[in-house]
Amino acid sequence: MSDQERPAPLRLGSIAPNFDAETTGGPINFHDFIGDKWVVLFSHPEDYTPVCTTELGAFAKLEPEFTKRGVKLIGLSANTIESHGGWIKDIDEISGSKLSFPIIGDKQRKVAYAYDMIDHQDATNVDSKGVAFTIRSVFIIDPKKTIRTILSYPASTGRNTAEVLRIVDSLQTGDKNKITTPINWVPGDDVIVHPTVSTEDAKAKYPDLKIVKPYLRFTPLPKDQTSAAN
Numbered sequence: 001m002s003d004q005e006r007p008a009p010l011r012l013g014s015i016a017p018n019f020d021a022e023t024t025g026g027p028i029n030f031h032d033f034i035g036d037k038w039v040v041l042f043s044h045p046e047d048y049t050p051v052c053t054t055e056l057g058a059f060a061k062l063e064p065e066f067t068k069r070g071v072k073l074i075g076l077s078a079n080t081i082e083s084h085g086g087w088i089k090d091i092d093e094i095s096g097s098k099l100s101f102p103i104i105g106d107k108q109r110k111v112a113y114a115y116d117m118i119d120h121q122d123a124t125n126v127d128s129k130g131v132a133f134t135i136r137s138v139f140i141i142d143p144k145k146t147i148r149t150i151l152s153y154p155a156s157t158g159r160n161t162a163e164v165l166r167i168v169d170s171l172q173t174g175d176k177n178k179i180t181t182p183i184n185w186v187p188g189d190d191v192i193v194h195p196t197v198s199t200e201d202a203k204a205k206y207p208d209l210k211i212v213k214p215y216l217r218f219t220p221l222p223k224d225q226t227s228a229a230n
């Protein structure tokens with residue numbers, strides 16, 4: 001696909017492109033799959049590759065935490081679902097996981113192109129025939145099908161599943177409480193009152209408000225009031 005043919009890049013706030021695809025859990029229509037849930041869609045360069053193998057095992061082990069937050073996981077690799085099936089057996093054997101979320105078979109790279117998961121500029125991320133691998137992309141999509149987070153990692157660097165979950169917690173907790181989350185926040189830490197809330201309203205709403213600067217106002221938010229409750 002030439003640069004001219006490439007779809008417009010996806011941005012935070014874009015509606016996640018819809019598609020039909022074969023997956024290891026059967027055929028899906030992506031928007032129907034999302035339904036009224038949050039979704040983490042993540043791509044891998046290739047089946048039977050070492051870093052990807054560790055990543056999928058880790059996502060499978062953390063899946064119950066995503067499920068608790070109303071989040072569905074779905075992976076993608078530019079191979080067939082038959083290939084994925086054999087690889088999943090290895091992943092479960094190696095990591096002790098029981099991988100049950102679907103993995104899209106995107107051999108023709110249809111979804112990968114729609115989501116700009118091909119790094120055409122990274123000359124090192126190619127297979128033995130020079131065909132570009134999909135990169136390690138992560139899309140966090142909300143129930144309105146809006147893309148809320150986009151992450152891209154190089155082939156050489158495995159992702160951090162705890163960070164993906166932390167972003168989900170920040171987004172879901174922020175949507176519910178009109179707060180934002182500071183650097184390295186984890187559920188239970190103080191949060192930042194959203195800049196659109198006046199200090200007068202913040203004082204009324206948050207009795208333990210700490211005003212560091214007029215634009216930097218913290219309040220405690222116990223873990224049981226975040227999406228990480230339970």
Ligand code: BEZ
Pocket residue numbers: 045046049050051052053125133155156
């Ligand atoms: C890996 O998953 O180990 C990998 C995949 C493609 C290129 C380099 C590493």
